[in-house]
Amino acid sequence: MAEPAISSFDVLVIGGGAAGVAAAAELASAGLSVALAEQRPTLGGAYHRQPVGGSARQLRGQRQWLRLLRGLAGAGVEQRLGHVFIGLESDGIAMLDDRAARRIRSIKARALVIAVGAIERVLPRPGWQLDGVMTSGGLQMLLKETGGVPPGDLLIAGSGPLNVAVAADLIRLGRPPVAVIENGNPFARPGAALRLAAHPGLVAEAARHLARLASARVPWLRGSALAAIERRDGRLRATVRMPGGGSRMFAADIVALHDGIRPNAFGLPAETQAQPIVVRAGDCREALGIRAAVADGRHAARQVAAMLAGTVRDGSADRKIGRQRRAQAILHELFRPVDGYGLAALPDDTILCRCEGRTVGDLRLMLAETDAPGLREIKLNGRFGMGLCQGRFCADAVRDMVAAARPAVDGGASGPLSRDRWPLRPASIAALAADDELQEGK
Amino acid sequence: MGASIGGKTVVVVGAGIVGAATAYFLSRSGFAVRLLDANAPASAASGAADGAVSVASKRPGPMMTAALAGIALYRRLERDGPLGGLFHERPTIMVAEDEHEAETLRGHAEALAGAGKQLRHFEGTALPSYLPSVSAHVRLAVEVGEEGHAIGYEVVRRLIAASGVAVERTTPVLELVKSSSARSIAAVATPRGPIEADHFVIAAGGGSAELLGLSGTVRPRKGQLVVTERAPALNASLPGSLMSCRYLLSKDAILAAGGAAGRRFGLVIDPLRTGQFLIGGTREESGDTSNDLAAVRIMLASAVRLLPGIARLRALRAFAGVRSATSDGLPLVGRVPGYDNLIVATGFEGDGICLGPLMGRTVSRLIAGEDCELDLAPFAPGRFERRSLVA
Ligand SMILES: Cc1cc2nc3c(=O)[nH]c(=O)nc-3n(C[C@H](O)[C@H](O)[C@H](O)COP(=O)(O)OP(=O)(O)OC[C@H]3O[C@@H](n4cnc5c(N)ncnc54)[C@H](O)[C@@H]3O)c2cc1C
Numbered sequence: 001m002a003e004p005a006i007s008s009f010d011v012l013v014i015g016g017g018a019a020g021v022a023a024a025a026e027l028a029s030a031g032l033s034v035a036l037a038e039q040r041p042t043l044g045g046a047y048h049r050q051p052v053g054g055s056a057r058q059l060r061g062q063r064q065w066l067r068l069l070r071g072l073a074g075a076g077v078e079q080r081l082g083h084v085f086i087g088l089e090s091d092g093i094a095m096l097d098d099r100a101a102r103r104i105r106s107i108k109a110r111a112l113v114i115a116v117g118a119i120e121r122v123l124p125r126p127g128w129q130l131d132g133v134m135t136s137g138g139l140q141m142l143l144k145e146t147g148g149v150p151p152g153d154l155l156i157a158g159s160g161p162l163n164v165a166v167a168a169d170l171i172r173l174g175r176p177p178v179a180v181i182e183n184g185n186p187f188a189r190p191g192a193a194l195r196l197a198a199h200p201g202l203v204a205e206a207a208r209h210l211a212r213l214a215s216a217r218v219p220w221l222r223g224s225a226l227a228a229i230e231r232r233d234g235r236l237r238a239t240v241r242m243p244g245g246g247s248r249m250f251a252a253d254i255v256a257l258h259d260g261i262r263p264n265a266f267g268l269p270a271e272t273q274a275q276p277i278v279v280r281a282g283d284c285r286e287a288l289g290i291r292a293a294v295a296d297g298r299h300a301a302r303q304v305a306a307m308l309a310g311t312v313r314d315g316s317a318d319r320k321i322g323r324q325r326r327a328q329a330i331l332h333e334l335f336r337p338v339d340g341y342g343l344a345a346l347p348d349d350t351i352l353c354r355c356e357g358r359t360v361g362d363l364r365l366m367l368a369e370t371d372a373p374g375l376r377e378i379k380l381n382g383r384f385g386m387g388l389c390q391g392r393f394c395a396d397a398v399r400d401m402v403a404a405a406r407p408a409v410d411g412g413a414s415g416p417l418s419r420d421r422w423p424l425r426p427a428s429i430a431a432l433a434a435d436d437e438l439q440e441g442k
Numbered sequence: 443m444g445a446s447i448g449g450k451t452v453v454v455v456g457a458g459i460v461g462a463a464t465a466y467f468l469s470r471s472g473f474a475v476r477l478l479d480a481n482a483p484a485s486a487a488s489g490a491a492d493g494a495v496s497v498a499s500k501r502p503g504p505m506m507t508a509a510l511a512g513i514a515l516y517r518r519l520e521r522d523g524p525l526g527g528l529f530h531e532r533p534t535i536m537v538a539e540d541e542h543e544a545e546t547l548r549g550h551a552e553a554l555a556g557a558g559k560q561l562r563h564f565e566g567t568a569l570p571s572y573l574p575s576v577s578a579h580v581r582l583a584v585e586v587g588e589e590g591h592a593i594g595y596e597v598v599r600r601l602i603a604a605s606g607v608a609v610e611r612t613t614p615v616l617e618l619v620k621s622s623s624a625r626s627i628a629a630v631a632t633p634r635g636p637i638e639a640d641h642f643v644i645a646a647g648g649g650s651a652e653l654l655g656l657s658g659t660v661r662p663r664k665g666q667l668v669v670t671e672r673a674p675a676l677n678a679s680l681p682g683s684l685m686s687c688r689y690l691l692s693k694d695a696i697l698a699a700g701g702a703a704g705r706r707f708g709l710v711i712d713p714l715r716t717g718q719f720l721i722g723g724t725r726e727e728s729g730d731t732s733n734d735l736a737a738v739r740i741m742l743a744s745a746v747r748l749l750p751g752i753a754r755l756r757a758l759r760a761f762a763g764v765r766s767a768t769s770d771g772l773p774l775v776g777r778v779p780g781y782d783n784l785i786v787a788t789g790f791e792g793d794g795i796c797l798g799p800l801m802g803r804t805v806s807r808l809i810a811g812e813d814c815e816l817d818l819a820p821f822a823p824g825r826f827e828r829r830s831l832v833a
Pocket residue numbers: 014015016017018019020037038039040043044045046047048083084085086115116117118119120136137138140162165261281282283284288289290291293425
């Protein structure tokens with residue numbers, strides 16, 4: 001069988017968000033040949049998500065994004081849109097799933113900059129698998145892409161500044177949510193609030209969002225927790241545990257959950273200085289938000305350029321990145337759940353792995369056995385992380401529950417629930433089976 | 443040989459399917475078992491395999507006899523033993539895609555029938571009604587009855603749980619420590635210190651040969667596999683697992699080449715009970731566990747050719763496992779010459795899931811001094827030594 005065609009570049013940048021676009025432009029302007037692969041049909045990433053069909057207006061950050069795009073335009077970067085990075089072969093060839101053409105494209109690069117962003121953390125709760133429950137980030141993407149809000153009453157719950165931002169977006173679009181349930185209580189953390197003053201941009205953004213919530217009379221229930229969701233009479237009923245100990249019920253058609261973000265590091269090849277060099281950038285390296293992503297992308301680009309040129313660059317990160325790290329630490333402290341998060345309190349029948357329908361009780365049974373299984377054994381036999389999402393939704397909770405039950409169990413840095421294996425996304429068999437050369441008639 | 447020496451403590455090295463089964467049968471016979479693994483249960487071949495419990499691809503001879511006994515034991519352990527729900531009975535369907543393959547398959551079917559297997563042939567117009575989702579170019583299908591499937595890591599876990607033994611994980615055996623008489627083993631050396639016992643069983647898969655000083659007799663033979671997403675309708679359209687009879691040719695070619703050959707492909711499409719498909723696999727002279735696009739492409743292209751509907755699915759995972767292969771294609775099972783308390787059970791290549799429980803029972807009976815039913819002479823661990831002495 002003929003060998004499929006392989007394209008060659010100095011650097012392959014994966015992910016067309018702020019970090020990836022900044023890195024690609026920087027590398028290309030240093031004279032390197034660069035390909036930029038993005039799984040979606042447009043660049044933008046999570047923050048600069050573009051409206052679909054140009055119908056909606058962009059919510060925020062348009063000016064910065066246009067500046068980034070201008071940097072890319074002049075630099076001669078080859079854009080591969082609709083191309084999903086599915087992994088690195090052992091000989092260092094990167095594989096891209098070209099969704100439209102149903103082909104796997106092989107790319108040989110001397111270096112890879114991986115900038116695939118962050119994913120949301122969503123903690124398991126009874127009823128989180130029901131139809132009508134989505135993530136707050138998913139809801140925000142929908143708003144950014146369509147400019148419209150799905151019909152029905154919305155309830156937002158979990159923890160973190162994103163929930164407030166999404167609520168503000170909804171109000172702007174004329175559809176205030178029923179309430180925002182927040183596990184933390186930023187008002188009860190005066191120390192952290194004081195330190196936030198060093199970041200006036202964040203303070204101003206928070207003040208704007210909160211003012212919007214106040215004027216639309218959307219309750220922001222701090223120190224409270226969404227304990228369970230049920231479907232009754234065609235609507236979702238949410239039980240919320242209030243700080244005083246009582247509980248309140250909310251009815252809604254859509255419940256948006258979000259408990260923070262974490263790097264989207266599932267299955268990614270490890271960073272290495274041996275060729276092909278692999279460097280991570282932006283939120284997939286460390287979730288520091290949009291203010292750090294551009295700086296981190298450029299920083300990664302300069303590092304890679306230096307490594308390719310064989311010169312050593314002082315590894316110390318940008319001042320901007322350090323500053324955002326401090327800002328994120330403050331936000332983290334501000335939004336720290338008031339009671340801690342109670343995986344231990346979840347009822348046995350709570351779904352833990354949504355893809356495979358495995359419950360908290362299934363995991364507890366495994367953990368109670370005399371022969372204490374390790375993480376990989378738990379994954380294989382419990383089927384946690386074996387489904388379509390490949391662990392993105394349950395891996396953290398599974399690991400936390402295992403660690404709580406048996407502190408001695410090996411976890412490994414990234415944990416065997418997400419091994420460095422390809423395809424790191426489900427990939428079309430038609431594409432994997434197709435022979436590039438035959439199909440392209442080269 | 444075969445008589446038991448006294449003592450009720452046993453160290454089993456390796457918690458793959460063979461070690462786990464050995465621990466299970468020994469504990470039931472009243473032995474105190476310590477089960478050690480360099481890593482964790484099912485962390486090697488037993489956790490990265492397909493799970494055909496099958497005679498279909500075997501030639502008449504000791505392996506076919508063993509496989510028939512292996513299937514019978516799975517049935518029993520499923521019905522009234524610890525494997526309830528884990529052994530999925532379904533036929534193996536061997537298919538021929540051209541006339542040359544059909545000829546091979548007809549010959550092979552005769553041999554299987556001679557061994558008493560239940561067979562049904564499907565050709566011409568009978569084919570599409572039996573296998574509606576399979577490509578129309580298939581010439582001949584032979585359904586081999588009374589076969590099944592079991593998932594290695596599930597079997598391992600169930601056997602260990604039923605044995606009551608707590609596996610000693612991350613405990614590699616570094617070497618065997620001889621007793622002062624030098625005719626028996628006194629202990630195994632591990633980083634956690636020596637572990638003594640009356641009997642020792644080496645069921646360490648690819649790690650066995652080195653422990654026994656038999657390096658070179660057992661070679662790694664890698665296999666790559668792909669798992670798809672769920673597709674209940676397509677899955678249900680297959681009455682059993684599809685095995686291209688090219689699989690037979692690939693086995694033969696390796697044996698003909700004296701055990702060494704380039705990369706071979708033998709296609710098996712196994713409809714799993716989850717509604718997913720397991721597609722395999724390669725036979726490669728390598729001990730690594732990486733996947734490469736070229737191999738995955740060839741496997742999936744041949745799978746699509748046979749079962750076109752599979753092209754619409756997504757591949758969820760690719761993985762690779764390493765079989766332990768001997769140069770004559772037969773495993774090493776029995777007492778190690780020169781020692782009266784050392785037993786080895788390894789070298790099962792692509793049949794260890796099928797044979798694992800049976801081999802565990804066999805080893806347990808050897809230690810207990812009972813009749814082990816199976817004729818172990820063809821599997822004698824000393825056979826390679828003799829060969830090298832003659833040479
Ligand atoms: C839901 C959500 C909401 C957020 N809201 C805010 C906010 O309000 N304010 C704020 O400061 N920060 C927010 N952040 C963080 C902010 O989005 C990031 O800091 C910023 O977008 C990071 O840029 P990035 O380039 O690192 O990642 P991203 O912008 O996430 O870009 C990653 C890109 O990689 C692509 N990609 C992912 N996997 C693959 C693959 N396998 N192959 C090819 N392409 C791939 C994605 O499609 C995406 O375009 C949010 C993050 C999330 C997840």
